[in-house]
Amino acid sequence: MMLTSFTRYRPAVWFGCLALAVVAVEILVIRRPDFATRPVLPAAVTFDLLTVLPLLFYWQVIRPYKLPLSSLLGATGAAITLAYFLIPEPQQQYLSYTRYAGPALELAAISLAVVKLRKLRLAYATTAHTEPGMMERLEAAFEQVFGHSFSLLVSEIGMLYYALLSWRAKPEVQTTDKVFTSHRESAVEALLATAGFLSLIEMGAVHLLLTRWSPVAAGLVLMGHVYGLLFLVGHLRAVRLRPSVITEEQELVLRVGFVWQLRVPLAALVHVQQLKEAPVRNADVLNTAQLLFTAPNLLLSFAQPVKVSGPYDLQRQVRHVAVYLDHPAAFQQSLPVA
Structure with a gap:
C-alpha cells in the first residue's frame, strides 16, 4: 500500500524537488557579488523563474495528474510572485512587462473559475437522482468537469459541509435502499x-x-x-447522515462518517461472522468501528481483496472488514449469505 501511495505522489514529489533545486540555484546566482553589475544575470534568473518553473509544473503535475491546462495560469502567477520576492528591486527591470500579466492572469482566472463553477454546479445537480451522497456527487462532478476527482479537496469540503452546513440535511439514502445505521445504539x-x-x-x-x-x-x-x-x-x-445501505441494484455500500467507504457488489460478500470483540490486528483486516469508539459486531469477508476508500485519498486493500451496525441481525437477514 505504501508503494502504491508513493507511486501516486511521485510526480508531485519530483516537481517539488526540481523546483526547490531551481530556486536554490537562482538564489546562489542572485547572491553573487557581480549580480548587480552584469545585466545578463538578472535576465537569466528572470527567464528561469518565469519559464522553467511553469514548465516543470506542466511536465510533472499537469500531465501526470491530467489537470486542466488552466492550472498553468496559477503556476505562472506564483512564478511571477516568487520572482518579485527573490530578485532585488534594482534588478527587476526584466519583470516590468509582467505588470500587465498580473491583471490579465487574474481576469482569465476569474473568467475560467466562473465558467468552471457553473459547469461544476450543473454536473453536481445532474447526479442527484443516481447518487445521494454529497461527497460522491462532488467527486463525480469534479471528474466530469476537470477530469480529476480532487479527493483531497473533496475531503476538506466534505468536512466543512458536515460540520457547518448539514444541520438541516436529510440522510443520504435512496427511498429504495435498505438502510443500516450505526449511531442509534452505539455511544x-x-x-x-x-x-x-x-x-x-x-x-x-x-x-x-x-x-x-x-x-x-x-x-x-x-x-x-x-x-x-x-x-x-x-x-x-x-x-x-451517511448510514450503510444495500441498494436496489444489489450493491453493498458501507460508510463510516465521511472517513471510510466501501462500495462493492453484494455478491462479493461471501461470509458474515458475528463478533463480540475486535478482531486481531492484521494487514488483511480493517476495523472501521474504531471511528465509532465501539467494538465491531460483524466481520464481513470477501472473495477477493476490496478497496476501502478513506479521506484525503487514503485507500486500503483488505479481504475482511469489521463493522458496527445498530441492528446486525437485520443486516444478515438482508443478505443471500449466512
Missing part, C-alpha cells in the same frame, strides 16, 4: 460530543497560556484546535 454521539466539549475547554486554556509565551505559536495551535473540532463535529454529523 458515538455522546462520546464525540464529550470530546468536542473537552476540546473547547482545552483550546481556551492552551491559547491563554501560549499567548504569554508566543502569540504566533498560540495562533497556530488555535487553528489546529479549531480544525480538530470541525473534524469531530463533521464526523459526528456524517455518521448520522
Whole structure:
C-alpha cells in the first residue's frame, strides 16, 4: 500500500524537488557579488523563474495528474510572485512587462473559475437522482468537469459541509435502499460530543497560556484546535447522515462518517461472522468501528481483496472488514449469505 501511495505522489514529489533545486540555484546566482553589475544575470534568473518553473509544473503535475491546462495560469502567477520576492528591486527591470500579466492572469482566472463553477454546479445537480451522497456527487462532478476527482479537496469540503452546513440535511439514502445505521445504539454521539466539549475547554486554556509565551505559536495551535473540532463535529454529523445501505441494484455500500467507504457488489460478500470483540490486528483486516469508539459486531469477508476508500485519498486493500451496525441481525437477514 505504501508503494502504491508513493507511486501516486511521485510526480508531485519530483516537481517539488526540481523546483526547490531551481530556486536554490537562482538564489546562489542572485547572491553573487557581480549580480548587480552584469545585466545578463538578472535576465537569466528572470527567464528561469518565469519559464522553467511553469514548465516543470506542466511536465510533472499537469500531465501526470491530467489537470486542466488552466492550472498553468496559477503556476505562472506564483512564478511571477516568487520572482518579485527573490530578485532585488534594482534588478527587476526584466519583470516590468509582467505588470500587465498580473491583471490579465487574474481576469482569465476569474473568467475560467466562473465558467468552471457553473459547469461544476450543473454536473453536481445532474447526479442527484443516481447518487445521494454529497461527497460522491462532488467527486463525480469534479471528474466530469476537470477530469480529476480532487479527493483531497473533496475531503476538506466534505468536512466543512458536515460540520457547518448539514444541520438541516436529510440522510443520504435512496427511498429504495435498505438502510443500516450505526449511531442509534452505539455511544458515538455522546462520546464525540464529550470530546468536542473537552476540546473547547482545552483550546481556551492552551491559547491563554501560549499567548504569554508566543502569540504566533498560540495562533497556530488555535487553528489546529479549531480544525480538530470541525473534524469531530463533521464526523459526528456524517455518521448520522451517511448510514450503510444495500441498494436496489444489489450493491453493498458501507460508510463510516465521511472517513471510510466501501462500495462493492453484494455478491462479493461471501461470509458474515458475528463478533463480540475486535478482531486481531492484521494487514488483511480493517476495523472501521474504531471511528465509532465501539467494538465491531460483524466481520464481513470477501472473495477477493476490496478497496476501502478513506479521506484525503487514503485507500486500503483488505479481504475482511469489521463493522458496527445498530441492528446486525437485520443486516444478515438482508443478505443471500449466512
